[in-house]
Amino acid sequence: xxxxxxxxxxxxxxxxxxxxxxxxxxxxxxxxxxxxxxxxxxxxxxxxxxxxxxxxxxxxxxxxxxxxxxxxxxxxxxxxxxxxxxxxxxxxxxxxxxxxxxxxxxxxxxxxxxxxxxxxxxxxxxxxxxxxxxxxxxxxxxxxxxxxxxxxxxxxxxxxxxxxxxxxxxxxxxxxxxxxxxxxxxxxxxxxxxxxxxxxxxxxxxxxxxxxxxxxxxxxxxxxxxxxxxxxxxxxxxxxx
Numbered sequence: 234x235x236x237x238x239x240x241x242x243x244x245x246x247x248x249x250x251x252x253x254x255x256x257x258x259x260x261x262x263x264x265x266x267x268x269x270x271x272x273x274x275x276x277x278x279x280x281x282x283x284x285x286x287x288x289x290x291x292x293x294x295x296x297x298x299x300x301x302x303x304x305x306x307x308x309x310x311x312x313x314x315x316x317x318x319x320x321x322x323x324x325x326x327x328x329x330x331x332x333x334x335x336x337x338x339x340x341x342x343x344x345x346x347x348x349x350x351x352x353x354x355x356x357x358x359x360x361x362x363x364x365x366x367x368x369x370x371x372x373x374x375x376x377x378x379x380x381x382x383x384x385x386x387x388x389x390x391x392x393x394x395x396x397x398x399x400x401x402x403x404x405x406x407x408x409x410x411x412x413x414x415x416x417x418x419x420x421x422x423x424x425x426x427x428x429x430x431x432x433x434x435x436x437x438x439x440x441x442x443x444x445x446x447x448x449x450x451x452x453x454x455x456x457x458x459x460x461x462x463x464x465x466x467x468x469x470x471x472x473x474x
Contacts, residue, residue: 321353329360329435334457336429336438357423359437363430364422368414375412381432382408388419389426394440397448398429405452431455 292309293302329335330345337359355364363386365375375386383402387395395411402409420426429438429451437455444450453459 320350322348322350325353325362327362327435328356332360334437334455335360335435336451336454338439355422357425357428357436357439359439361436363428363434363436365434366419366422368412368416375414376434378412379410379430379432379434382410383432384410384412384430386423386428386430387411387413387426388415388423388428389441391426394427394443394448397443398452401448401452405456407452407456429455 291305293305326348328348330348331342341358341360357364363375367373368375368378378384385395385398399409399411401407414420423439425439426441427439428436431437438451450459
């Protein structure tokens, strides 16, 4: 989809950051599977013989409510709890620490905490996955509302930034969704009033006002239409709540 409004420079600019993002995840997975107790439980070591009413993998039949079946279920539960690796970072903390198509905040890259496989905390700064949550009584989430287009999360009554981005998106024929939220809790999580989010749910800019060069400069950056070296020295933008 992105190729319809972003040229080859945009597609090429994603290769390096995506490789940098996937490398620590792959290494963590390799370390994890190399020491997994599950490998011993699943066949390369001693295991409890299945009961007469067990399934092919030693799991009790659902209809078996006997004492032995209950004990076996408890053993299986203990194995699963023991073998659950702390991998929240692997599952959720997909970040871009030095991407040419993200408008970072001043000093952000020097202050980023190191990626950890076992830790994830909501982080609303550019380059991080946008914190998700329910946005309507029916259970719809922010990601549902954003869909597969670029989106602007607006957490203020001031529409100045919204109008500027919408106009520039129209000039570029860029699919663009605006989501308005008035929930104070959402504002507290994001720490600012406007958040630009990519189709892959990653934040590429946030602020209370646009940089001096305007919305056009931000979109040019996140669409890969400016030099890669500029990504590390963005124009200062206020992000105060």
